[in-house]
Amino acid sequence: AQSVAQPEDQVNVAEGNPLTVKCTYSVSGNPYLFWYVQYPNRGLQFLLKYITGDNLVKGSYGFEAEFNKSQTSFHLKKPSALVSDSALYFCAVRGLTGGGNKLTFGTGTQLKVEL
Amino acid sequence: KAGVTQTPRYLIKTRGQQVTLSCSPISGHRSVSWYQQTPGQGLQFLFEYFSETQRNKGNFPGRFSGRQFSNSRSEMNVSTLELGDSALYLCASSPGTGEFYNEQFFGPGTRLTVL
Numbered sequence: 228a229q230s231v232a233q234p235e236d237q238v239n240v241a242e243g244n245p246l247t248v249k250c251t252y253s254v255s256g257n258p259y260l261f262w263y264v265q266y267p268n269r270g271l272q273f274l275l276k277y278i279t280g281d282n283l284v285k286g287s288y289g290f291e292a293e294f295n296k297s298q299t300s301f302h303l304k305k306p307s308a309l310v311s312d313s314a315l316y317f318c319a320v321r322g323l324t325g326g327g328n329k330l331t332f333g334t335g336t337q338l339k340v341e342l
Numbered sequence: 343k344a345g346v347t348q349t350p351r352y353l354i355k356t357r358g359q360q361v362t363l364s365c366s367p368i369s370g371h372r373s374v375s376w377y378q379q380t381p382g383q384g385l386q387f388l389f390e391y392f393s394e395t396q397r398n399k400g401n402f403p404g405r406f407s408g409r410q411f412s413n414s415r416s417e418m419n420v421s422t423l424e425l426g427d428s429a430l431y432l433c434a435s436s437p438g439t440g441e442f443y444n445e446q447f448f449g450p451g452t453r454l455t456v457l
């Protein structure tokens with residue numbers, strides 16, 4: 228069975244500072260990893276994905292994520308946070324075989340960026 | 343291209359009733375997945391349809407069912423509604439199923455309230 232852990236319910240950061248939202252995963256074989264963001268009363272918006280290749284993945288709105296196979300982590304990062312980045316962030320994993328497009332999500336991390 | 347659309351956006355029902363939710367995927371996408379989002383359980387996979395066939399099913403009771411039409415539009419049905427079915431139901435579409443390079447695109451969701 229595959230699983231995702233987001234250990235922090237909330238992350239607070241000052242605007243202009245770097246931000247990190249943590250994610251660890253468990254899956255058989257190589258993982259497909261995703262980050263999505265959700266704004267209030269909205270669906271999920273795709274940010275970035277890791278499939279294979281470079282461990283540093285760049286995505287939308289200046290976000291990037293670092294894949295670390297030995298630590299089974301896929302932390303989301305941004306060099307300089309904006310107030311508009313405040314939202315709910317979800318990490319998700321999809322296994323290689325079987326399961327079609329089924330995503331297993333973490334519990335989400337609320338990011339709050341303050342002036 | 344237009345994004346994933348879901349109708350209705352908001353729905354209020356009473357216990358024991360049934361409900362049908364609709365999802366229109368992005369043009370050309372043949373896979374539609376459904377997820378339930380609640381504060382207590384987070385995001386949980388319901389089922390996935392591809393080319394009118396159910397590809398995968400989550401751990402939900404038989405009261406939850408779905409189908410997909412030849413134009414890839416999908417509906418999900420919940421019969422004999424319970425208070426615990428109150429949730430945001432999200433639909434996601436993807437060009438295919440299981441390919442490692444494809445992410446899913448989510449609709450805005452249908453907010454179901456069961457009284």
